[in-house]
Amino acid sequence: MxxxxxxxxxxxxxxxxxxxxxxxxxxxxxxYNFSPYYRRKFKKHNITxxxxxxxxxxxxxxxxxxxxxxxxxxxxxxxxxxxxxxRYHVSSGTTGKPxxxxxxxxxxxxxxxxxxxxxxxxxxxxxxxIQISYGYGLFTGGLGLHYGAERVGASVIxxxxxxxxxxxxxxxxxxxxxxxxxPSYLIHMAEKAENLGISIKNDTNLKIAILGxxxxxxxxxxxxxxxxxxxxxxxxxxxxxxxxxxxxxxxKSGIHIWGDHMLVEVVDPKxxxxxxEGEEGELVVTTLQKEALPLIRYxxxxxxxxxxxxxxxxxxxxxxxxxxxxxxxxxIIRGINVFPSQIEYVLMQTREVGKHFxxxxxxxxxxxxxxxxxxxxxxxxxxxxxDMIALKNRIKDRLKHFLNINTEVExxxxxSLPRFEGKAKRIIDKREF
Amino acid sequence: MKEHAIxxxxxxxxxxxxxxxxxxxxxxxxxxxxxxxxxxxxxxxxIVRMLVDKPRIAYEELQKKGFTVSSTDVxxxxxxxxPGELYKISKALGDANINIDYAYAYSSNSEAYLxxxxxxxxxxxxxxxxxxxxxxxxxxxx
Numbered sequence: 361m362x363x364x365x366x367x368x369x370x371x372x373x374x375x376x377x378x379x380x381x382x383x384x385x386x387x388x389x390x391x392y393n394f395s396p397y398y399r400r401k402f403k404k405h406n407i408t409x410x411x412x413x414x415x416x417x418x419x420x421x422x423x424x425x426x427x428x429x430x431x432x433x434x435x436x437x438x439x440x441x442x443x444x445x446x447r448y449h450v451s452s453g454t455t456g457k458p459x460x461x462x463x464x465x466x467x468x469x470x471x472x473x474x475x476x477x478x479x480x481x482x483x484x485x486x487x488x489x490i491q492i493s494y495g496y497g498l499f500t501g502g503l504g505l506h507y508g509a510e511r512v513g514a515s516v517i518x519x520x521x522x523x524x525x526x527x528x529x530x531x532x533x534x535x536x537x538x539x540x541x542x543p544s545y546l547i548h549m550a551e552k553a554e555n556l557g558i559s560i561k562n563d564t565n566l567k568i569a570i571l572g573x574x575x576x577x578x579x580x581x582x583x584x585x586x587x588x589x590x591x592x593x594x595x596x597x598x599x600x601x602x603x604x605x606x607x608x609x610x611x612k613s614g615i616h617i618w619g620d621h622m623l624v625e626v627v628d629p630k631x632x633x634x635x636x637e638g639e640e641g642e643l644v645v646t647t648l649q650k651e652a653l654p655l656i657r658y659x660x661x662x663x664x665x666x667x668x669x670x671x672x673x674x675x676x677x678x679x680x681x682x683x684x685x686x687x688x689x690x691x692i693i694r695g696i697n698v699f700p701s702q703i704e705y706v707l708m709q710t711r712e713v714g715k716h717f718x719x720x721x722x723x724x725x726x727x728x729x730x731x732x733x734x735x736x737x738x739x740x741x742x743x744x745x746x747d748m749i750a751l752k753n754r755i756k757d758r759l760k761h762f763l764n765i766n767t768e769v770e771x772x773x774x775x776s777l778p779r780f781e782g783k784a785k786r787i788i789d790k791r792e793f
Numbered sequence: 794m795k796e797h798a799i800x801x802x803x804x805x806x807x808x809x810x811x812x813x814x815x816x817x818x819x820x821x822x823x824x825x826x827x828x829x830x831x832x833x834x835x836x837x838x839x840i841v842r843m844l845v846d847k848p849r850i851a852y853e854e855l856q857k858k859g860f861t862v863s864s865t866d867v868x869x870x871x872x873x874x875x876p877g878e879l880y881k882i883s884k885a886l887g888d889a890n891i892n893i894d895y896a897y898a899y900s901s902n903s904e905a906y907l908x909x910x911x912x913x914x915x916x917x918x919x920x921x922x923x924x925x926x927x928x929x930x931x932x933x934x935x
Contacts, residue, residue: 736805737861738861741803743910744910748805771807773806773812773859773860773861
């Protein structure tokens, strides 16, 4: 069993808890004194650093929501001056503006450290050749894994997304033995390879896959492992707290959350009440060491549970179950977060269509396909087919510009979409994970 | 010249079983008769274009029933049911640099009608009359 940082990774549970307490206390002290945003929030809730007397006292602190990041766009939640920031990433917002996340050099170092530990736990290190097929750029997946993989000494091929045939060619020619991508992209790649007469199992050296950024199931893991002859590991993260950060270990039984980086709780998504280990609820995270954008009790919206028993691998760091779903209506399409409210926002600005819409998500081969169904307004109707196709493309372009994914647009007759009294049910998700 | 602009009714339909029947029923209920009909399909939707005996009533009734409907000026050109007529018309319009957006036709034993939506209605009427062809008159419609 290999460890990247055995001193921290093998720390006994009680010592880890003590360390978390110290880090939490320091965090609250720092934010109380130096972050105008959190200072205001703490004062409003009558919290001072003295209220934190043990780890459990985290539950006295107020929650932070995605909405807070939106309301404080672009930088009002940052806890350091701009000069200290070395990088920004951008993730999609729920409506209108995106969410900007910032990193100091220390944040990047810790993010890299977190992934170095996790990748080592998945068997990736010096001598491995890893292809990173997550998007590079504003999305956190590519660069995050890139830094982590370089840190452990692997040879990194930063392929990014797309151009699948070339990716397969590189995988063969460079004797790639590890890959990081979404599970659906790996399946897509395997299918494409098969069409080219290449079997990933027999004709490549691929042995390890780090898969995430979208929901997938144990059944899909089995299928991928059997058909490709590899070990597939689940990875977890979100841009609000760096990006991808944590993976399973060789036991493949839950994702280890490095306790010196993050304190996790699971709460009832409706009441916010803290749940016991083993109970299913919404994951809430507190970043213990982040400088630029610290998060106190951030509501991730991800549904999971905390595992109680100690992992066979010897790491006492808390494990969470595979993400089971969302507490809100967020969809993940090809690894990109999509909120129905974003689509509504785009359509509201498109006069040619009505305000009702429906989203149909399905699999086109291995990849996700999202169709936005909208009703054509009488004013926008032209009896020239070209005009109608142009309208369709205009909506597609706007959605692409805003969501950064390709969608199909289906034009419907007015009145053909269901109307709702109360909460609208606009999503038809036909995917199996 | 205005009398030669014929009101065509166009309806947006989803390309799904039963949609045309729903439209056809609505037309029966409006007491309107269809003289010529054309359906253009583009993937998940289609556009039904028709000449009817009472375009104004058809338009109002269909709109009342919730259809996406529009009224468009088109030309109806009376032609002989014999070879060469389509060439004559399309050449005259092409030479005048007029684009035909779409066209459909119907014919009986001796005569036929070609229905056109064009990029320039007035210019088209002049050019069609110049080659000696007769245009349908909007007065035949209510």
